[in-house]
Amino acid sequence: MSPTQRERVRDLLDHHGRTYADEAGITLRDKPAPLYQLLTLVTLFSVPISAGVAVAAARELFAAGWRTPEHLLGSTWQQRVDALGRGHYRRYDESTATALQESAEHLRAAWGGDLRRVRDDAEGDADGIQERIARFPRIGPTGAAIFCREVQQVWPSVRPFFDQRAVDGARDAGLPTDVGRLAALVHDDDLARFAAALVRRELT
Incomplete structure (x- = not known):
């Protein structure tokens, strides 16, 4: 160099x-809860909205206690809309409140609530992880790339x-x-x- x-x-x-995980208040570790929080953040990033607003909205969701899929699914749609609104997450608040529920449901149904199973199913391969993360509601290829960019901090196989x-x-x-x-x-x-x-x- x-x-x-x-x-x-x-x-x-x-x-x-x-x-961005750190900015959103996520202490990223190779554990189900912080990995789910990263997935939540990526879901918020996956619409045309500023990074600052997405991060602020994530912080509001986490402050409400929805740091696991179980806790998120224990909230109401209106509670999620209100939390997103406090983070100034406008225009997409209602559809995102629904997407967050669908994402948590998909995580539990397909992966037992543990994103480490996504990594293991893909044998640690970044392309395979992206493909599987992109199947989550709202996320798509761009969001999956953001997930991999951040998760390489705790998943060495992605680096x-x-x-x-x-x-x-x-x-x-x-x-x-x-x-x-x-x-x-x-x-x-x-x-x-x-x-x-x-x-x-x-x-x-």
Whole structure:
């Protein structure tokens, strides 16, 4: 890594190196509850709405106590709409309140409420994980890519993962766009933060 690249990477991590999961108040671990919380956040991201609003809405849902699929399914549709509204999640609040219920139901029915089973079923393969996550209500391919970008923090088999938005951010920052070369710029433990930083830079 050239001195110039080293400075760019350090600047990116210093100024933008925070995962969206962390911003939403998720202490991401390889456990069912935080992985479900990440899925919730990704569901909120999967409409044309700002990242800041999606994060604020996620925080409201979690503050209401809906950090597991069981707790979410114990809420009413109106309670979810109201929580999303407190996070200023407008226009999509009613449809998203429904999608969150459908997602929790799908997680329980298809995967026993544990997203680690998705990873295991895909044998840890990032493409396979994306394919399965994309089947959740509302999420689709773009949301599945966001999930993998964030979950690589606790699922080493997904690393290195840079979705198209992160690669575009790397290009604009004058960094390599080849995934292997890009990953070599940071330690493995920083890959999720680095990918998030590239996206955040692209959005500023």
